[in-house]
Amino acid sequence: MVVEVGRKAGDGLPEKATGAGLVVYASGVDEAEAVRETVAILKEADLAPLEVTGHGTLEDRLKAGDEIDPDEQALMMRALAENSVIVAEMTPFFD
Numbered sequence: 001m002v003v004e005v006g007r008k009a010g011d012g013l014p015e016k017a018t019g020a021g022l023v024v025y026a027s028g029v030d031e032a033e034a035v036r037e038t039v040a041i042l043k044e045a046d047l048a049p050l051e052v053t054g055h056g057t058l059e060d061r062l063k064a065g066d067e068i069d070p071d072e073q074a075l076m077m078r079a080l081a082e083n084s085v086i087v088a089e090m091t092p093f094f095d
Contacts, residue, residue, distance in 0.1 A: 001026065001038065001054045008048040017092035019050070025079040025086045031056070041085045 003022040007013065013020055022042075028034030031054045042049045055061065058076045061068055068076075079086050 001035065001052055003038065003042065003049055003053075004051040005042065006048040006050050008046055010046040011048065012046070014092050014094075016094055018095050019048075019093045021091045021093065022087050023089040025075045025088060027080045027083050027085075038085050 001024050003024055004019060005011070005022065006019045007017070024038055026034040026038045028037055035052050035054060039049045039052065056064070058068065058073060058080075075086055075088055078084070
């Protein structure tokens with residue numbers, strides 16, 4: 001999923017950043033649970049989630065014809081196997 005976060009004291013983002021975009025892999029019984037778990041973990045890490053966009057399971061994406069590189073597939077499988085939330089990429093936003 002892709003998560004947009006805003007600023008919050010102690011968030012660890014660069015000083016002049018206005019927020020960040022995160023690429024996250026998470027497991028859950030369904031997409032709604034994966035989103036809830038991701039938001040909870042990010043809040044616990046002092047981040048301020050603003051918007052979450054799910055992109056479906058590995059199976060859903062493959063059925064839709066998406067090409068998914070092996071590294072991304074490995075992260076998806078790891079999140080599932082570990083029942084975890086993995087932040088794979090964080091890109092700060094600047095005005």
